[in-house]
Amino acid sequence: MPSNKIEIKNLYKIFGPNPSSLIEKVNSGVGKDELLEEYRHVLGLNKINLNIADHSLQVIMGLSGSGKSTLIRHINRLIEPTSGEMIVDGQDVLTLSQKELLEFRKNKTAMVFQKFALLPHKTVLQNVSFGLFIKQVEQGEAEKKSMHWIDRVGLLGYEHRYPQQLSGGMQQRVGLARALANDPDILLMDEAFSALDPLIRKDMQDILLELQLELKKTVVFITHDLDEALKLGDNIAILKDGSMDQEGNAVDILLDPKTEYVKKFVEDVNRSRVLKAKNIMQDPSKISKELLAGQTMKVKSEDVIEKFIDKVVVEKPNLLEVTDNNGLSIGYLTSERLSQILRK
Amino acid sequence: MAKETNFLTEFPTLPVELIRAFKKTTDASYKAFSREYGDYIESFFNPLLKFLVFWEKLLVGTPWPIIIGVVCVFAFYGTRSYKIVIGIIISFFFVGYMGMWNDMMESMGFIIVATIMAIAFGIPLGIWMAKSNRAQAIITPILDFMQTLPPFVYLIPVVMLLGIGKIPGLISVIVYAIPPMIRLTNLGIREVDHEILEAADSFGATPWQKLTQVQFPLALPTIFAGVNQTIMMALAMVIIASMIGVKGLGQEVLRAITNQYFTLGMLNGLAIVILAIVFDRISQAYGKRIQKHRSGDAI
Helix, strand or coil: CEEEEEEEEEEEECCCCCCHHHHHHHHCCCCCHHHHHHHHHEEEEEEEEEECCCCCCEEEEECCCCCCHHHHHHHHHCCCCEEEEEEEEEEEHCCCHHHHHHHHHCCCCCEECCCCCCCCCCHHHHHHCHHHCEEEEECHHHHHHHHHHHHHHHCCCCCCCCCHHHCCHHHHHHHHHHHHHHHCEEEEEECCCCCCCCHHHHHHHHHHHHHHHEEEEEEEEEEEEEEHHHHHHHHEEEEECEEEEEECCCCHHHCCCCCCHHHHHHCCCCCCHHHHHHHCCHHHHHHHHHHHHHEEEEEEEEHHHHHHHHHHHHCCEEEEECCCCCCEEEEEHHHHHHHHHHHH | HHHHHHHHHHHCCCCCCHHHHHHHHHHHCCCHHHHHHHHHHHHHHHHHHHHHHHHHHHHHHCCCCHHHHCCCCCCCCHHHCCCHHHHHHHHHHHHCCCCHHHHHHHHHHHHHHHHHHHHHHHHHHHHHHCCCCCHHHHHHHHHHHHHCCHHHHHHHHHHHHCCCHHHHHHHHHHHHHHHHHHHHHHHHHHHHCCHHHHHHHHCCCCHHHHHHHHHHHHHHHHHHHHHHHHHHHHHHHHHHHHHCCCCHHHHHHHHHHHHCCCCHHHHHHHHHHCCCCCCCHHHHHHHHHCCHCCCCCCC
């Protein structure tokens, strides 16, 4: 069981002149619309509880206005909550003094922004070393570290350009390198790829996954795009109107949506591209003897449905045998269940 | 009935004696104040006077070819345009040939000092105004007042306090020219993109680091527009300040008005226009150079 890097406990955020007096009302079931109409306060976050495991990639998903950007800004306390706890490495961030908070931000977290938020008057190199400059790291060392990350995100040769001379995708690579150069434990990504073209976005997702495989940071990734969430997230939390709607891994959310809201989200997802054989395989005990005795087709457990569906159509097997990397059988999948899953 | 018409056609005023007494006591107490502290205040401004005299002597004393050369180097470095450099040479030669060189140098020194002082006080005030909403609420109406009060009116208390001369002239020019400096510094800093500030915060930047690394550099183009405005306003005020003893081109204009010398007035007016254009082109060019990184081209 991995330990929790971040524990969010009973977090509330109400925007308005007198927020703390209204927590009781929110607790007794006053919703976002009513709070706005009757009390002229905006409900930002409503009793959020979330544990984020160390080294995991946590996606927080929701439509605009669902409170996801508000939530991520509580982790490094860019926004003060109305009440609740934000525990990082066993320490409540909300109890830190102003000075301790600056140290916390310098050393524990780094953030990547939707609109990049680069400094237009500084070069790529100066932008990437900005966090190190703030930490007053010696210049030669800062530049060495920065160049390493500029190289890693594929921007070598661009270090003396200004951000405005780069394309959107390249600018966000600078944003990513700037965050990584600080070597934070926690990487906060606020809709980091939402402003990019679909192709560039896919590139950036792949870069992130590749880096994460090696760096094993704790990443909190905000998105409004379910496909992106399913592709990236070890764990996904879905927010609606400031409340947590459902939390779980990609398969849970896809196969077992708990609310109407999540169901609607999940409807349009191409399941064959997301679900892997191991996600949907069945225990041999649940499969009839006749089927087990008949012909089977072997599929790899890590393959998504899309990878073997063409073969299934051609060979029309009654039963698929799911094998692990060593070719050992670890489960079965009837073609009935497969078609059921694809039918939704 | 007759009484009512009277009331409507003639505005009800305080008794004349009362108004006279009010003016008298106010003036008398101000005079007493300036008699008491005038010398003290004058000595307070002494360093400023020395600074001003230094610049005037420098500009008047330096041989004219060197002055033209230095201005041209500045202009070329800012604009990279030969046309402007040639224009400056021709117009400066015209001014010198018409016997106005020394007057123009005095005015130039005056404007340089006034601009330096306006920047030195205007930028910190503008930063303070941007950082604090309360400061903005206090300073904005004062600036409005300063900009709408006819300049002749605030010459009076300055003259009463410090008499006629360079320092009262300089102070009135600075007071007249400083509002755009303060306003545009404030505006420039307040306009800085919220997300960029958030990024600086997220890296744990202190307020001082944010100001020096993010807010001030990003506000610089707007601040430079303020410098340009300040120079233009100082030029306009130099003429008015000649009424209280500021030498230079303005004094000649004043002489032309009082004696109805049309040509003298026109020539000196033209010299002021030339000075204005030179200052404007050079300061704008530097403002634009600061923004170079903002354009997407030049890859």
